[in-house]
Amino acid sequence: MRADVQRADAGALACALDSLAARFGNRLVRSQAVREQHAHTLSWLPRQPPDGVVFAQNTTDIQDVVRICARHKVPVIPYGTGTSLEGQVNAPAGGICIDMRDMNRLIAVHADDLDCVIEPGITRKTLNELLRDQGLFFPIDPGADASIGGMAATRASGTNAVRYGTMRDNVVAMKVVRADGAIVNTASRAKKSSAGYDLTRLFVGSEGTLGVIAELTIRLHGIPETIAAASCSFPTVDAACRATIMAIQTGIPLARIELLDEVQIKASNAYSKLSLPETTLLLLEFHGSDAEVAAQSERFGEIARDCGGGNFEWTTKAEDRTRLWQARHDAYWAARGIRPGTESVTTDVCVPISRLAECVTETQRDLRESRLVSPIVGHVGDGNFHTILLCDMTDADELRRAEGFLHRLVERAQAMDGTCTGEHGIGQGKQDYLKGELGPGAIETMRMLKRALDPDNIFNPGKILPPE
The missing domain is CATH 3.30.465.10 (Uridine Diphospho-n-acetylenolpyruvylglucosamine Reductase; domain 3)
Structure with a gap:
C-alpha cells in the first residue's frame, strides 16, 4: 500500500457501515464476491476491494453515502462498469464503492x-x-x-x-x-x-x-446520411503515418483512422475470421452525404497510393462496415489468443502525430530486443497508440523485461513532447510519470485543488497524484 494511503479507522468504518445499512438496507452489499468484482482491473495491478458496495439509484443516494462517509472519514470510490485500465476502481484504503449501474436514465x-x-x-x-x-x-x-x-x-x-x-x-x-x-x-x-x-x-x-x-x-x-468504412495496407508504419498526416493536412474530415500493426493483423485474422494482408493496416471511416463520402474515400485512396499503400477498399454496406470495425473492437480478445495462458497488460501513450511513426517503430524494435510479444493498435489521427503486452506471470525474468519496456515506452513518448497516457488516465499505474511530464509546479497545484475540494482525502484516495 502506498505510504500516503491509510485505511480508515476500524471503529469509524464499522459506524459508517452501520449507518449505510440503516439507510440502504440490502442495497449495501458486503459479500466477498461482489467486493472483488468492484476491484476488477484489466492490468497486473493487484485487486484491492472496497469494504462495501452501495447501489445508488438517484443523486440523493450519492449525497447520503458521501455525507455518511465524510462524517467518519471513510473513502468513497465511484464505479461505472469497471472497464478502466489503470486501477481507477481499486480501493487501496478500503472504503465504500458507489455503483452507478441503476442510475442509467x-x-x-x-x-x-x-x-x-x-x-x-x-x-x-x-x-x-x-x-x-x-x-x-x-x-x-x-x-x-x-x-x-x-x-x-x-x-x-x-x-x-x-x-x-x-x-x-x-x-x-x-x-x-x-x-x-x-x-x-x-x-x-x-x-x-x-x-x-x-x-x-x-x-x-x-x-x-x-x-x-x-x-x-x-x-x-x-447520424450521418452515409457512412463508409475502408481499409488500406502499407509496407511500413512510417508510410501509414505519412498518409494520415497528408490526409489531415489536406482537410479530409476523417471520422476514424486506426492503425494495426502486423502482429495485431495476424491475431485479428485468426480471431475474427478475416483475410486482411498481414502487414501494417489502416482502418478508416468517412461520414457525410453520398457525394461527400465518395469524394473523401477517393481522395484518401490517391494519398495512400502516393505513400506506397495498396489494397485500398471502401464500402458503405452496413454489414461489411460492422464486420471490419468489429475486428478493431475485438483487438484485445484477438491479441489474447496469441499466447494462451498469459495475462495481458494494456497501456497507452500519445505523441504529436509528426512523431508517431518514429515512436511506434522504436517501440516495435524495443519489443523485439526485449523478447516480448505485444500487438500495437493506435488512434493514428491523434497520435495515440496502445500496446497489449502478453506476459507469463510465472516467469520472473519476463516480468522484469516487461516492466523495463513499459518504463521506456513512457519515457520515449515524453521525450517526443508526448504524454504518458492519451486516454486511459493515471489511476494507480502511472503516477510516477506525472512530475516528469508536467513539472513540480503543476503537481503542487493539483494537490492544492485536491486539498481544497477534498480536505479529508475521502474521494478515491491513492489515485492520480504521486506520494508526497
Missing part, C-alpha cells in the same frame, strides 16, 4: 440544441440505441461499452476522436457531489460561456478524486 433530449441530460451509469451503447430514433448519436467510442460517467471521469476518447474530440470536448455540464454532500452545478446548457472558472473541465478527467458525478449534459451529433 436518459433524462432529457434537446434535439434542437444537439444535447441531452443523462445519469452517469448509462452506457454509450444503450444511450445510442435510445437516441437512434431521433436521428442522433453520441460519438465517443472507447471500444468497451463503458458508462458515460466513467468516460467523463477518465477523460476517455477512442476511435472517433480525430473528428469528434474527446470527452473533454463533449461534456457541456455536470452535477457533482462535493465532499460535504452538496451539489455543484458546473455550467449551464449554453453552447459557450465565460462565466467564472471552467468547473466542467476541472471534473472531467479527475477520476473520482475531486467529487462524484451525479448527472451529465453531453453534446450530440446527427
Whole structure:
C-alpha cells in the first residue's frame, strides 16, 4: 500500500457501515464476491476491494453515502462498469464503492440544441440505441461499452476522436457531489460561456478524486446520411503515418483512422475470421452525404497510393462496415489468443502525430530486443497508440523485461513532447510519470485543488497524484 494511503479507522468504518445499512438496507452489499468484482482491473495491478458496495439509484443516494462517509472519514470510490485500465476502481484504503449501474436514465433530449441530460451509469451503447430514433448519436467510442460517467471521469476518447474530440470536448455540464454532500452545478446548457472558472473541465478527467458525478449534459451529433468504412495496407508504419498526416493536412474530415500493426493483423485474422494482408493496416471511416463520402474515400485512396499503400477498399454496406470495425473492437480478445495462458497488460501513450511513426517503430524494435510479444493498435489521427503486452506471470525474468519496456515506452513518448497516457488516465499505474511530464509546479497545484475540494482525502484516495 502506498505510504500516503491509510485505511480508515476500524471503529469509524464499522459506524459508517452501520449507518449505510440503516439507510440502504440490502442495497449495501458486503459479500466477498461482489467486493472483488468492484476491484476488477484489466492490468497486473493487484485487486484491492472496497469494504462495501452501495447501489445508488438517484443523486440523493450519492449525497447520503458521501455525507455518511465524510462524517467518519471513510473513502468513497465511484464505479461505472469497471472497464478502466489503470486501477481507477481499486480501493487501496478500503472504503465504500458507489455503483452507478441503476442510475442509467436518459433524462432529457434537446434535439434542437444537439444535447441531452443523462445519469452517469448509462452506457454509450444503450444511450445510442435510445437516441437512434431521433436521428442522433453520441460519438465517443472507447471500444468497451463503458458508462458515460466513467468516460467523463477518465477523460476517455477512442476511435472517433480525430473528428469528434474527446470527452473533454463533449461534456457541456455536470452535477457533482462535493465532499460535504452538496451539489455543484458546473455550467449551464449554453453552447459557450465565460462565466467564472471552467468547473466542467476541472471534473472531467479527475477520476473520482475531486467529487462524484451525479448527472451529465453531453453534446450530440446527427447520424450521418452515409457512412463508409475502408481499409488500406502499407509496407511500413512510417508510410501509414505519412498518409494520415497528408490526409489531415489536406482537410479530409476523417471520422476514424486506426492503425494495426502486423502482429495485431495476424491475431485479428485468426480471431475474427478475416483475410486482411498481414502487414501494417489502416482502418478508416468517412461520414457525410453520398457525394461527400465518395469524394473523401477517393481522395484518401490517391494519398495512400502516393505513400506506397495498396489494397485500398471502401464500402458503405452496413454489414461489411460492422464486420471490419468489429475486428478493431475485438483487438484485445484477438491479441489474447496469441499466447494462451498469459495475462495481458494494456497501456497507452500519445505523441504529436509528426512523431508517431518514429515512436511506434522504436517501440516495435524495443519489443523485439526485449523478447516480448505485444500487438500495437493506435488512434493514428491523434497520435495515440496502445500496446497489449502478453506476459507469463510465472516467469520472473519476463516480468522484469516487461516492466523495463513499459518504463521506456513512457519515457520515449515524453521525450517526443508526448504524454504518458492519451486516454486511459493515471489511476494507480502511472503516477510516477506525472512530475516528469508536467513539472513540480503543476503537481503542487493539483494537490492544492485536491486539498481544497477534498480536505479529508475521502474521494478515491491513492489515485492520480504521486506520494508526497
